[in-house]
Amino acid sequence: MSREVLPTPEVLRPWIAGIGSVTVGDVPTEPFVHLPEATTKVVVRTGEHGIRTTMVVGPRVRASYHRGKRRASCVELRLAPGTVRPLLGIPAVDLVGRAVRLEELATLPARQLDDFLRRLEPEEALAHLAEVLPEWLADAADRSRTELVRAGVDAMTVRTGRTPAPVGDVARELAVSERQLRNLFAEGVGLSPKHYARINRVRTVLDFAGTCPWAELAAAIGYYDQSHMTTDFRTLMGVPPRSYFTGRLPVATPCQAIRRG
Incomplete structure (x- = not known):
C-alpha cells in the first residue's frame, strides 16, 4: 500500500484540510489499520475493474484492524471543521462511525457533489471543485x-x-x-x-x-x-x-x- 499527499488548491484550503491518495496493489499480508480519526473525509474510490464509488467517511472513535483489502485506489479529501453541514447538508455527528455512499445521503448538496465526482477523473474533479466549491460553501455556511x-x-x-x-x-x-x-x-x-x-x-x-x-x-x-x-x-x-x-x-x-x- 502506498500513500501520497496531494497539493490542495489555495482556494479550497478554508474548507479542505488536506488531500491524499491511497493505492493498494497486491493483497497485503500485514493487517490494514484504520486509525482513530477526528475528521470527516470524502473519498473517491476506483476499484480493480475501474468502477468508481464516492463516499463520505465520518469520524472514527477507535482503531480497527482488517485483512484482505482488495486492489483499489482512493483520493481522500479531509474536510476542515465546519465544512460537513454546508457541503453535505447534515451535521457531522450523523456520520460518526459510518462510511456511506454520497448518493444515499438524502440532501441536494451531497447528490450534486456525487454527480461530478463520479463523472470526472480525480484531477478534473479537483479542478472543478476549486472553481465551484468556495462560492457554494460561502453561501451555505454560517x-x-x-x-x-x-x-x-x-x-x-x-x-x-x-x-x-x-x-x-x-x-x-x-x-x-x-x-x-x-x-x-x-x-x-x-x-x-x-x-x-x-x-x-x-x-x-x-x-x-x-x-x-x-x-x-x-x-x-x-x-x-x-x-x-x-x-x-x-x-x-x-x-x-x-x-x-x-x-x-x-x-x-x-x-x-x-x-x-
Missing part, C-alpha cells in the same frame, strides 16, 4: 459558527509547546457555554471536545513515538503521566503502545462492504 468551531478545535489540539486547554477554559475564551461548545463540536466535527482532544493526543503519540522516552512524551502532550497515556492509547487502539509498535496487534477482521445509510 461564518460565525464556523469560526467558533475552528477556534475551539485549535484550542483542543496538541501544538509544539502547548497542550489542549480544558473544555471550560476554551468555552470561556470563546464566550460560549460548555453546552454550546459541545453543540458546535457535534455539528462541525462530530465529536465532543473531550473526545476530539483524546483522539488528537493518541494520534500525536503515533506520530512521535520513539522520539523521546514514553514518560516525557506523555508529559509533553498533556497526559497526567505515562499510565494515563497508556490507558488512553489502549482504549482507542485496542493494545498498549509497546504492543502496537512491536506488531502485537488485535486480531484482524475481513474488510467489509460499505455500510448503507
Whole structure:
C-alpha cells in the first residue's frame, strides 16, 4: 500500500484540510489499520475493474484492524471543521462511525457533489471543485459558527509547546457555554471536545513515538503521566503502545462492504 499527499488548491484550503491518495496493489499480508480519526473525509474510490464509488467517511472513535483489502485506489479529501453541514447538508455527528455512499445521503448538496465526482477523473474533479466549491460553501455556511468551531478545535489540539486547554477554559475564551461548545463540536466535527482532544493526543503519540522516552512524551502532550497515556492509547487502539509498535496487534477482521445509510 502506498500513500501520497496531494497539493490542495489555495482556494479550497478554508474548507479542505488536506488531500491524499491511497493505492493498494497486491493483497497485503500485514493487517490494514484504520486509525482513530477526528475528521470527516470524502473519498473517491476506483476499484480493480475501474468502477468508481464516492463516499463520505465520518469520524472514527477507535482503531480497527482488517485483512484482505482488495486492489483499489482512493483520493481522500479531509474536510476542515465546519465544512460537513454546508457541503453535505447534515451535521457531522450523523456520520460518526459510518462510511456511506454520497448518493444515499438524502440532501441536494451531497447528490450534486456525487454527480461530478463520479463523472470526472480525480484531477478534473479537483479542478472543478476549486472553481465551484468556495462560492457554494460561502453561501451555505454560517461564518460565525464556523469560526467558533475552528477556534475551539485549535484550542483542543496538541501544538509544539502547548497542550489542549480544558473544555471550560476554551468555552470561556470563546464566550460560549460548555453546552454550546459541545453543540458546535457535534455539528462541525462530530465529536465532543473531550473526545476530539483524546483522539488528537493518541494520534500525536503515533506520530512521535520513539522520539523521546514514553514518560516525557506523555508529559509533553498533556497526559497526567505515562499510565494515563497508556490507558488512553489502549482504549482507542485496542493494545498498549509497546504492543502496537512491536506488531502485537488485535486480531484482524475481513474488510467489509460499505455500510448503507
